[in-house]
Amino acid sequence: MIKDSVKEILEELTEGVELVGAAKTRTPEEILESVEAGLKIVGENYVQEAEKAFEVVGEKAKWHMIGHLQSNKAKKAVKIFDMIETVDSIKLARAIDRACANIGKVMLVLIEINSGEEPQKAGVLPEDAISLIKEISELENVQIMGLMTMGPFAGDPEDARPYFQKTKKLFDEIKDMNLPGVEMRYLSMGMSNSYRVALEEGANMVRIGTKLFGEREYD
Numbered sequence: 310m311i312k313d314s315v316k317e318i319l320e321e322l323t324e325g326v327e328l329v330g331a332a333k334t335r336t337p338e339e340i341l342e343s344v345e346a347g348l349k350i351v352g353e354n355y356v357q358e359a360e361k362a363f364e365v366v367g368e369k370a371k372w373h374m375i376g377h378l379q380s381n382k383a384k385k386a387v388k389i390f391d392m393i394e395t396v397d398s399i400k401l402a403r404a405i406d407r408a409c410a411n412i413g414k415v416m417l418v419l420i421e422i423n424s425g426e427e428p429q430k431a432g433v434l435p436e437d438a439i440s441l442i443k444e445i446s447e448l449e450n451v452q453i454m455g456l457m458t459m460g461p462f463a464g465d466p467e468d469a470r471p472y473f474q475k476t477k478k479l480f481d482e483i484k485d486m487n488l489p490g491v492e493m494r495y496l497s498m499g500m501s502n503s504y505r506v507a508l509e510e511g512a513n514m515v516r517i518g519t520k521l522f523g524e525r526e527y528d
């Protein structure tokens with residue numbers, strides 16, 4: 310039961326750790342059930358799925374974009390989402406900034422780090438993160454709130470640990486720089502199989518799908 314798994318995981322998480330329910334492929338009704346059981350943040354990978362779920366769940370939850378966002382979807386995305394966790398380029402940040410300016414909103418964003426430094430993968434390379442963050446911090450309708458990472462796909466959660474450590478180190482380094490207009494409050498890392506390792510390494514936001522909703526039939 311979704312209800313039971315939501316309660317179980319919420320009980321396990323210590324205070325100050327945010328649970329994002331990774332809801333891709335789930336029906337609006339399943340998402341509503343999780344929210345009624347206490348889930349406060351719904352994470353969506355696709356704007357279109359988010360729009361459908363938003364019609365049913367609405368403002369009973371906060372909405373986080375956790376999938377890759379194309380710049381041409383920014384206009385639709387900013388209407389629904391409270392936070393976009395996957396900003397990894399100045400082009401995307403500018404598209405979000407413009408779309409938000411049009412509707413008088415400031416979008417909270419996390420910078421996605423390609424901690425595995427894998428070509429073809431989403432996220433900014435760790436060594437390019439600080440200059441990107443400085444550039445984005447100048448935008449008026451975008452507010453940087455922290456970092457997010459996936460890490461390379463790993464069967465064994467221990468394999469993800471070095472990438473979580475690397476991202477936490479970067480998070481602390483940026484935090485210590487006290488850059489104007491930049492808050493380093495959230496470190497979003499860890500999924501169903503790896504969130505315990507992520508929490509040990511300093512995550513304060515975890516994105517959990519399978520363990521909340523059950524196995525997915527497709528991605």
Ligand SMILES: *Cc1c(COP(=O)(O)O)cnc(C)c1O
Nearest residue numbers: 331375500501516517518519520
């Ligand atoms: C699907 C997804 C998750 C959750 O994955 P599970 O293994 O089902 O917990 C977390 N983050 C992102 C970005 C995802 O796409």
